[in-house]
Amino acid sequence: MPRSRPSNGESAYDRIYAIVRRVPRGRVTTYGEVARLAGLPGRARQVGYALAALRDGSSVPWHRVVNAQGRLSLARAGSPSGITQRLRLVREGVPVDGGDRVSLARFGWKVRART
DNA sequence: CCACTGACGAGTG
DNA sequence: GCACTCGCCAGTG
Numbered sequence: 001m002p003r004s005r006p007s008n009g010e011s012a013y014d015r016i017y018a019i020v021r022r023v024p025r026g027r028v029t030t031y032g033e034v035a036r037l038a039g040l041p042g043r044a045r046q047v048g049y050a051l052a053a054l055r056d057g058s059s060v061p062w063h064r065v066v067n068a069q070g071r072l073s074l075a076r077a078g079s080p081s082g083i084t085q086r087l088r089l090v091r092e093g094v095p096v097d098g099g100d101r102v103s104l105a106r107f108g109w110k111v112r113a114r115t
Numbered sequence: 116c117c118a119c120t121g122a123c124g125a126g127t128g
Numbered sequence: 129g130c131a132c133t134c135g136c137c138a139g140t141g
Binding site for chain 1: 123
């Protein structure tokens with residue numbers, strides 16, 4: 001059995017996508033937070049890997065995931081998708097500054113138990 | 116099997 | 129704020 005993961009039969013990627021889908025419009029969260037909520041504490045890197053595997057047109061709002069510093073990792077990595085992420089965020093009402101950063105304090109996703 | 120590379124993060128200086 | 133190190137893990141050669 002692969003580690004002490006609470007594997008319910010679903011892959012880690014599926015759980016990661018499920019969490020990201022819960023991030024509301026106009027809000028952002030971090031890779032590390034997604035990892036924790038997905039039951040993969042400390043595996044922030046795997047979250048990035050999972051999002052990188054997404055294909056264009058997926059229902060997963062990957063653009064709402066930024067790094068712990070509030071920066072758009074894609075833009076920082078020089079990826080063209082960084083432009084798309086920036087565009088989508090601004091269009092949702094999340095301001096992105098010239099340093100490719102967003103305010104986690106003001107626009108960070110406030111996780112709340114589902115009702 | 117080993118080395119290297121990332122959409123990462125926390126810690127240190 | 130910046131530069132580095134170390135921990136994590138999947139994918140590649």
